[in-house]
Amino acid sequence: MALTNLPQQLLRDLHEKMFLIRAVEERIKVEYASRRIRGPVHLSIGQEAAAVGVLHACRQSDVCVSTHRNHAHYLAKGGSLAGMVDELFGLDTGCCKGYGGSMHLMDLNANLILSSAILAGSIPIASGIAFALKNEGTKRVCIGFLGDGATDEGVFFETLNLAALMKLPLLFVVENNAISTMTTFSKRQAVPDVVGKAERFGVRGMTVDGNDVLSVYHAAQDILQGMRQTHEPFVLETVTDRLCAHVGPIVYPSGIGADDTLQSRWMREPMLILNEKLRSEFPDQLDASLARERNLRESVDQVFIRGAQRFDADALRLQLPAAPPAQDVRRV
Amino acid sequence: MALTNLPQQLLRDLHEKMFLIRAVEERIKVEYASRRIRGPVHLSIGQEAAAVGVLHACRQSDVCVSTHRNHAHYLAKGGSLAGMVDELFGLDTGCCKGYGGSMHLMDLNANLILSSAILAGSIPIASGIAFALKNEGTKRVCIGFLGDGATDEGVFFETLNLAALMKLPLLFVVENNAISTMTTFSKRQAVPDVVGKAERFGVRGMTVDGNDVLSVYHAAQDILQGMRQTHEPFVLETVTDRLCAHVGPIVYPSGIGADDTLQSRWMREPMLILNEKLRSEFPDQLDASLARERNLRESVDQVFIRGAQRFDADALRLQLPAAPPAQDVRRV
Amino acid sequence: MLSFGEALAYATKQAMEHDARVFAYGEGINDPGGFFGSTAGLKEAFSEARCFDVPNSEDALMGFGIGASLMGYRPLFVNLRVEFLMLAMNQLVNHAARLPAMSGYQYTIPLTVRAIVGKSWGQAAQHSSALHSMFANIPDLQVVVPSSVEDAPRLLLASILSDAPTVFIEIKSLYDCKALVHLPIEPLPLGKAHVVRQGSDITCVAISDMVGFAQRVSEQLVADGIEAEVLDLRSLAPLDSAAILNSVSKTKRLAVFDIGWEPFGLAAEVARIVSTSAYHRLDAPLLSIARRHEHTPASCFLEEQHYANEEHAANSIRALVRG
């Protein structure tokens, strides 16, 4: 895919979504320290490209399901930002009215209809959604995100078989960061090859660089176009890195290797790659891009500030202890 | 494997085991009509070669687990015949003291330690057994029988991965009769290829003619010998036919195709194949073989007669209604 | 006259005719005589698109039904044995039951899961246990336990029409029954108990085939001058506590007839309902009639001891009422 063919608008849009997600999650880190966000959060920092690339390539009417690590999917699918932030704060104005929290962001308007914190929990559910979409006769597809850890679970293979057998329009996006909490892929699977396995179950697959949003986007575009004709399932593996700890917005990550590994990961992280492309491709757009980032960050801040105010008001009204007892949130 | 290399003793032993199992199951058909055997029974008629071939190749000290269709495994592993028959009659002298019944024959003395009537239920349990055997430092292996239907269940793939990852001495024997109750393999799986899938999970595999006990025996011998060195798991697929209905000793089978299919199946059934080999290879042994069959049948009859007598005595003593209400035993 | 299986098939057919979003699936659903006749004719009437056989993958299949439900379908997932649901508990408990609440009630999950409890004829431990109590502990999951050929199709229709995920538990023994069934099927309200027999001396709370058991026991007691009131709960979740309390306020005595095990079972739940009520007290200990707390043995001799016995139940009630 020659970069010179890239329309400026596409890069702009991808940049906007990528930056929004990053800005939100960076803001969560800050807000978490204030103890207003009370619950386990799984940050997508470093993994945004899969969400943005795939979900920018799909239609609004396509249906998406996600996991414990759903922030990027939720936002990239067009979920309400205020709905998300209020949900994190536990407000009744949250997208799940406070019932879901970070691990269960869902927004029916955006067709992100499910986030399960049970590993592979949303996988078979995606097959039923795809069945319904196929029955409708429209060309909508279902997109199910999962991590490499979820491919340890037998239900993933049951679902691959079901999807292949019934020819369901179901795209699995496996975000392979090669780790499950702190256990590497190759310590968990004798043959850590998602696509190879999927193919044996009758589901075609493909692997892309999951840190390069453009690669993901173009791959997803091709795949989705094909799927809308054939109604056949597909597995897209996006190889990526987790840049934070598994859970909790601990800046210094645990379980993802030593300092040098981490540093090299930060050298190939999706925002960096995208920004470099932007700069080299459209050097004249640099100012516009920076301005966009400022604006995005500001509007994100606004949403958080408003949420925090409402949190404080509710805490006062409901006489919630302002500072809850210290909790071990490192591993929840 | 040139037939002329076959030691007479081997053929004799295989014939004895094969015939014993067949005779027992034919006798069950008869006894079932008397309503003394009260419970679902899944006959192995037509599928005996896998059980006999593999379990004749293994050692008494190897540990075996089985399924709802376990009669052949139980007997081939050396389970007590009287223990089995009494168990079918529900007597406290049965191998499971009447608690198990046909679907749960187990005999610790024979190292057939588990038969589960839950599809794929014994599969992961086999991995734990294999782990224990490996830890022991002896060269014992665990042999887990399952049908093609059980390979629909996700836990089969979880277990393949576990076995490959931990290098467990675990031999799965998949008796592929291409049917699960009345649903064919290819209606259930997009890619009905057990060995191909197993290999993708890191478990080597091989397919043999599951109606030819000699092929199975020789394959199993090679595999087991290798496994005792490498401690690595293996999948042996035995392609075979079910000659009776899924459950209940209904002579005229249901769900396994029309008359002509059935007839052609009977033309390639394991006893027939084995007897032909015996005849062509050792024509002078024909009389001895017939005598063996007569003796076996007689001793089987004796065990059943004794069991039936005890059943009647117990029924009288415990005032059990002699003829229980009619039951739909066609599909239980 | 319809058999139990025919009545269920009829109700399913009616639901499918009435609403194109209803579909049925299950392992072997289209076998000749599949599911003891309870799915017979569906494929012929609605094609395999709406009544289809599936691989042996209970976990995925439960999720499949949830997914279709999320898109507005009303799936009916048929299972030959309640034990097979243990393979799908993650989807049933962690997902079907929870998702509506987790989503802040953005959606409902109108999934109906049928499952049969095997009984007698040597089904043994893995094919004859009753696991309804497990399901009834879980919030937002409906548990329906029909007791007769007349009720079963009406409750099944109500389950399919209901927006909540529902486990519909049948017992194999009822498949031997036949009865006149009013057509078309009218759904029954879920959570409403049914007084199948009026009486003033003791309240017999029962479910599933224990309703017939309780009725037969009650008839035996008439000769002793004991009039038992028999209450068929019809569903365990929702559970009609008011009906129990109402009856008990009259009889002051209580017996519970369960198809399952006692600990954390129906007798326990009924005891809780009565014990926590501020206004109702029993004049006698609660009597629990249930199978033994052991895994079902295969032997017909042991089965006799495992299941509750009518004679013994009648004697226990006599002793209780006479004080």
Place this chain on the structure above:
Amino acid sequence: MLSFGEALAYATKQAMEHDARVFAYGEGINDPGGFFGSTAGLKEAFSEARCFDVPNSEDALMGFGIGASLMGYRPLFVNLRVEFLMLAMNQLVNHAARLPAMSGYQYTIPLTVRAIVGKSWGQAAQHSSALHSMFANIPDLQVVVPSSVEDAPRLLLASILSDAPTVFIEIKSLYDCKALVHLPIEPLPLGKAHVVRQGSDITCVAISDMVGFAQRVSEQLVADGIEAEVLDLRSLAPLDSAAILNSVSKTKRLAVFDIGWEPFGLAAEVARIVSTSAYHRLDAPLLSIARRHEHTPASCFLEEQHYANEEHAANSIRALVRG
């Protein structure tokens, strides 16, 4: 002083030292600080051969433990959340619990399954439900519910030493506690309740972190002249009915403090035990203190309403005792 996690790690270590057939495994078991310290140091002390990390395959892993048990091992399968056991219910219920009986008691299954109930801090519906009642319904399955740093290691050791399959349910809130623990750990008998507080006015039956809750409530009541007896059941199966009946025969009043849901839950089971007893009657309605029968909401505001409240519990007991 040991923390809850350290105490469990100590007991495990002791069991592993004492018996080479004991081994531990679980997803992330060897992570630094894994399982909140409760598995810390095991790998170092016994090597990865006896304390090993595994793939995310709960169903297979439960079966794995059963298989090793059948060969005489005493596996300890550690799970971060009790909800994850829903993926393994087929192996736990249909196999671990049933196989000894199905085999005609040819063997035992000395498997111990640890699982943690999440609590508060926005764990939400899938990471903070308590599912012990489900397990306690099943024959031949032991269910242990420790309430303190002192008891937990002793009960864990007893579970590992026991020949029956055991689900050992911890609650996250207890991990914040520290206490003096007698070393070496002495196993406690399973099925023996513990009177943690003597009193004559009401019996408070409690489990897990609700024992501490009941104790704190009891202290509040002293000022009102109410002396509550607090009974820690320690295990739900076996369940010490005698201890409950014994206490109730003195107090004639009963409150049940559960970490789970009421329907078909602990209050129900305790109500059954008391109601079916011929010799014990309550002078007042049974009081049930439990979380709301809803899936745990994530919000800290909603959580406040979800979990039982000590103030409210104390008021309820005051009202009950004063009649």
